[in-house]
Amino acid sequence: MPLLNKFDTAARIRKNLESGGHDPTHVVIDRIVSPTVGIVEGRRTILAGTNNYLGMTFDPACIEAGKRALENQGTGTTGSRMANGSFAAHASLEQDLADFFQMPHAMIFSTGYAANLGILTALCGANDTVLLDADAHASLYDGCQMSGAKVFRFRHNDPGSLEKRLQRLGDGGQDCLIVIEGLYSVLGDCAPVAEIVDLKHRYGAYLLIDEAHSLGLFGERGCGIAEQAGVLDQIDFVVGTFSKSLGAMGGFCASPHAELELVRYVSRPFIFTASSSPATVATTHEALRQLRKRPELREALWRNAKRLHTGLKKRGFLVGPQPSPVIAVQLGEKRKAAAFWNHLLEAGVYTNLMIPPASPDRHSYLRCSVSAAHTEEQIECIIEAFGYHHS
Numbered sequence: 001m002p003l004l005n006k007f008d009t010a011a012r013i014r015k016n017l018e019s020g021g022h023d024p025t026h027v028v029i030d031r032i033v034s035p036t037v038g039i040v041e042g043r044r045t046i047l048a049g050t051n052n053y054l055g056m057t058f059d060p061a062c063i064e065a066g067k068r069a070l071e072n073q074g075t076g077t078t079g080s081r082m083a084n085g086s087f088a089a090h091a092s093l094e095q096d097l098a099d100f101f102q103m104p105h106a107m108i109f110s111t112g113y114a115a116n117l118g119i120l121t122a123l124c125g126a127n128d129t130v131l132l133d134a135d136a137h138a139s140l141y142d143g144c145q146m147s148g149a150k151v152f153r154f155r156h157n158d159p160g161s162l163e164k165r166l167q168r169l170g171d172g173g174q175d176c177l178i179v180i181e182g183l184y185s186v187l188g189d190c191a192p193v194a195e196i197v198d199l200k201h202r203y204g205a206y207l208l209i210d211e212a213h214s215l216g217l218f219g220e221r222g223c224g225i226a227e228q229a230g231v232l233d234q235i236d237f238v239v240g241t242f243s244k245s246l247g248a249m250g251g252f253c254a255s256p257h258a259e260l261e262l263v264r265y266v267s268r269p270f271i272f273t274a275s276s277s278p279a280t281v282a283t284t285h286e287a288l289r290q291l292r293k294r295p296e297l298r299e300a301l302w303r304n305a306k307r308l309h310t311g312l313k314k315r316g317f318l319v320g321p322q323p324s325p326v327i328a329v330q331l332g333e334k335r336k337a338a339a340f341w342n343h344l345l346e347a348g349v350y351t352n353l354m355i356p357p358a359s360p361d362r363h364s365y366l367r368c369s370v371s372a373a374h375t376e377e378q379i380e381c382i383i384e385a386f387g388y389h390h391s
């Protein structure tokens, strides 16, 4: 096939997406006003699909820390840590992350995606086996694939299905790596971590949990779902991102295993890419301080999550059984969901359209992510806009 012909499929997909009005993959926010408001096509739009869970992107202390780092350390690091050296700020953020998770080791990556590729490819090779939750994020799938390990999926959030897989592996269950998320990003449901930890112990496996969407939102200290379930100290590898609740960019892994320090020597997504810029490290670090210092942010987030969940449910929408910082409204057929998404955007509410094959099942969803920075009034506006277009 000629090299460029393969884009015919992408062109068809784009045409279909555009036919409903706006292309949901190409919304341009002409001006960002706050963590929850942007100007889209001249309209003030409530942002209800940002993952900006704690509203940290406009936090004055984070902005100040970023500015100071820019002035004192420059705009970029211009290379990877292995070749060009680390800035003290990289090491200091790693130390603080280790303290936060109460684990002896932590390392940072330039993105959450790179963290998952970097850790999985370092941990696993052709002779290893990974048991992966079927709804895991693309970065976890990609990391597994790049590692060359044998990968078996188990049914989403189903410890019974995981146990069957472990039994089928026989002795191979020993030493295999189980990979899950904390809060799943599309439907907003949580992993049964305590049951999975129990299985890991019984079969002698290792457990990696991606807390990308749960960092700062769950657990007494805000470490995530594993902390909330009381099993954080039994997790082998906690990975996550700085791009959501911390409002910055970058990824991390924390672990009780000293081998994490050796990942630095073998992990290509760590070695062959530039390290995070000083401003990014500084805003991340300050956001981590704010997260620890201000539990009221988490309280505001949960108040808003409950308000939105109750409001949408009352209006007859199909939402998950529990309030969650991620609320996915099930809408059935693709075209109907796309039309609904367009109506909402025109009414000044931006959500995320999730249609098959990007959604975890055959349904389409409008995914809302709630922020601590949403006002009560904004949450009511979102509910109103949904209700108005309900037919």
Ligand code: PMP
Binding pocket: 111, 112, 113, 114, 116, 137, 139, 181, 185, 210, 212, 213, 240, 241, 242, 243, 249, 250, 251
């Ligand atoms: N893991 C999960 C579960 C995610 O949802 C995401 C981002 N959507 C990532 C990893 C990647 O994080 P980043 O955006 O920092 O690359």
